[in-house]
Amino acid sequence: MLVIWISEFREKSSLKIKSKIIPLVLIAVFCTSGLLANAQKGSKQGRKNQKESLSPNISKKDTMEKDSVRVDTVKKNHTQLNAPVDYKANDSIVFSEKNEAYLYNKGEVDYQKIKLNADRITMNMDSSTVYALGVKDSTGEYKGSPVFTDGETPYNSKTMRYNFKSKRGFITDVTTQQGEGYVTSYNSKKSADDLLYMRNGRYTTCDKHDDPDFYLSLSYAKVHPKKNVIFGPAYLVVAGVPIYPLCVPFGFFPFTDKYSSGVIMPTYGDDNTRGFYLRDGGYYWAINDYMDLKLTADIYTKGSWGLGVATNYRKRYRYSGNFNFSYNVTKTGDKGLPDYAVSKDFKVTWTHSQDSKANPNQTFSASVNFATSSYEKTNLTSIYNPLLYAQSTKTSSVSYTRNFPNQNLSISSAMNLSQSTQDSTVSVSFPA
Numbered sequence: 001m002l003v004i005w006i007s008e009f010r011e012k013s014s015l016k017i018k019s020k021i022i023p024l025v026l027i028a029v030f031c032t033s034g035l036l037a038n039a040q041k042g043s044k045q046g047r048k049n050q051k052e053s054l055s056p057n058i059s060k061k062d063t064m065e066k067d068s069v070r071v072d073t074v075k076k077n078h079t080q081l082n083a084p085v086d087y088k089a090n091d092s093i094v095f096s097e098k099n100e101a102y103l104y105n106k107g108e109v110d111y112q113k114i115k116l117n118a119d120r121i122t123m124n125m126d127s128s129t130v131y132a133l134g135v136k137d138s139t140g141e142y143k144g145s146p147v148f149t150d151g152e153t154p155y156n157s158k159t160m161r162y163n164f165k166s167k168r169g170f171i172t173d174v175t176t177q178q179g180e181g182y183v184t185s186y187n188s189k190k191s192a193d194d195l196l197y198m199r200n201g202r203y204t205t206c207d208k209h210d211d212p213d214f215y216l217s218l219s220y221a222k223v224h225p226k227k228n229v230i231f232g233p234a235y236l237v238v239a240g241v242p243i244y245p246l247c248v249p250f251g252f253f254p255f256t257d258k259y260s261s262g263v264i265m266p267t268y269g270d271d272n273t274r275g276f277y278l279r280d281g282g283y284y285w286a287i288n289d290y291m292d293l294k295l296t297a298d299i300y301t302k303g304s305w306g307l308g309v310a311t312n313y314r315k316r317y318r319y320s321g322n323f324n325f326s327y328n329v330t331k332t333g334d335k336g337l338p339d340y341a342v343s344k345d346f347k348v349t350w351t352h353s354q355d356s357k358a359n360p361n362q363t364f365s366a367s368v369n370f371a372t373s374s375y376e377k378t379n380l381t382s383i384y385n386p387l388l389y390a391q392s393t394k395t396s397s398v399s400y401t402r403n404f405p406n407q408n409l410s411i412s413s414a415m416n417l418s419q420s421t422q423d424s425t426v427s428v429s430f431p432a
Contacts, residue, residue: 085164086110087123099125106144107132111164113151118160119144128164150194153225167192174198175209176225179255179262182209183223196223202237203229203253205265214238214268216251228254238268238278261286264296273332275301282308290315303331321352321366330378345378347371361403368396370417373424394419 087093091105100122103109107121109130118132134145146160148171155176162169169190176183176196185201197220204215220232235247254260266281282296291313298306306328314320327346333339350368371394399414418427 083112085123085128087121089121101125114162114164115149116146116160116162117149118146130160130162130164132160132162134158150190150225153194155190155196162190176223177209178223178225178229179253181205181253182212183221183229184209185218185221194225196225197221198223201231203231214265216265217242226255228252264294271300273302274304274330277301277304279306280308298328300331305329317355318358319352319354321350324349326379328375328378343374343378345372345375347375347379361405363401364399366398368398368417369394370396370419371421373421376421392420392422394421 087101087103087107087109089103089105089107094102094104096102103121103123105119107118109116109121109123116130116132119135120133122131123129132146132148134142137143142158146157148155148157148160148162148169153176155171155174157171157175158173160169160171171188171190172186174185174188174196181203182205183198183201183203185196185198187199188201189197191197198218199220201218201221202212202215203218203221204212206212206214215237216231216234217237218231218234221229222231223229229252231251231253233247233249234251236243254262262284264280264282264284266278268276268278270276277298277300279298280296282294285293285295287293292311294308294310296308296310298304298308306326308324308326310322310324312322325346325348328344330343330345332341332343348368348370350366352364352366354363354365356363396417396419397414399412401410401412403410416429419425
């Protein structure tokens with residue numbers, strides 16, 4: 001058809017027409033070559049598709065359908081929670097266009113064993129995240145601050161952000177009680193395995209945990225609720241004053257509600273004659289179920305010091321008692337001056353009683369209270385206790401009784417000791 005069309009125009013001997021035909025011929029040639037190339041490519045693709053159709057279980061269409069189903073299934077499982085989330089508020093609940101719910105006045109969100117209470121709670125329905133915080137009252141104090149409870153462990157905080165899917169959260173100014181102490185931190189992260197990672201935290205056994213008189217400042221800490229806390233560099237802070245010499249590179253505190261050993265935090269103060277002090281700090285050792293041991297020490301900036309040992313023992317249906325011993329070295333005045341004095345004092349107390357069911361024919365009891373004459377005047381515990389400081393006489397007694405029912409006979413023996421703190425006289429009486 002193209003050749004016939006060109007020949008018809010050649011019969012016309014017009015130069016003007018021939019000049020117009022040449023470009024048209026070139027355009028037709030290029031279009032024809034493009035169609036041939038596409039046809040050849042389509043032929044190759046057809047042979048390829050035919051080859052793929054001959055191979056079993058390699059259908060591209062089936063493969064794409066399987067991948068899309070797998071992806072949709074994963075997304076669906078990721079967005080679903082394992083249990084419904086219940087929420088309520090005393091004032092109102094407002095829903096926004098961004099699929100968020102705002103809980104006002106004592107909001108509460110429950111999910112499985114997790115509970116969050118706060119005065120203001122913002123909950124995102126799509127991502128299952130909550131953000132809680134308290135509000136300031138007329139005095140500037142925060143009220144309704146978030147209280148996050150995971151099982152039996154409550155966390156008091158200033159702000160709380162938590163994700164129910166990942167079970168992770170970010171907490172500011174968190175306070176939680178672990179054992180007999182309190183752990184606080186300015187910034188904390190809660191992991192999915194119920195671990196609490198803290199930064200710039202502190203540990204104290206003081207009842208005023210919001211503003212404790214003494215605490216151990218923790219640079220970094222990892223808290224396993226109800227079990228232990230592992231911390232990095234830490235130092236002691238007393239009355240807001242850091243004591244850097246009492247610094248430890250790392251440490252470990254176990255938490256348990258059972259009978260266990262642990263460190264005893266000291267108390268601090270200032271005495272006019274002995275200077276600044278740390279008292280009754282030491283270690284408590286739970287030896288077994290029948291006996292314990294407490295070792296304490298006192299130290300003063302002007303050279304005085306003291307040691308103490310205390311133990312309690314008890315065996316059911318047999319006997320029970322306690323023993324205490326303390327030794328103090330008191331230095332007063334300035335060394336080299338006439339008013340300088342050193343006194344060494346000690347005190348021993350012991351009580352022992354026997355259960356009547358242990359041996360009805362034999363009893364043994366003891367009540368010992370002995371101390372040097374100047375002990376009560378130098379010991380701070382006695383100075384601030386009017387009953388002990390004004391006590392002028394100390395008495396001790398140890399008795400033993402033995403019955404012989406077959407012989408209708410009994411033997412008893414006792415020793416008594418009386419001590420006067422006024423003139424340091426001691427009176428002892430033995431059985432005749």
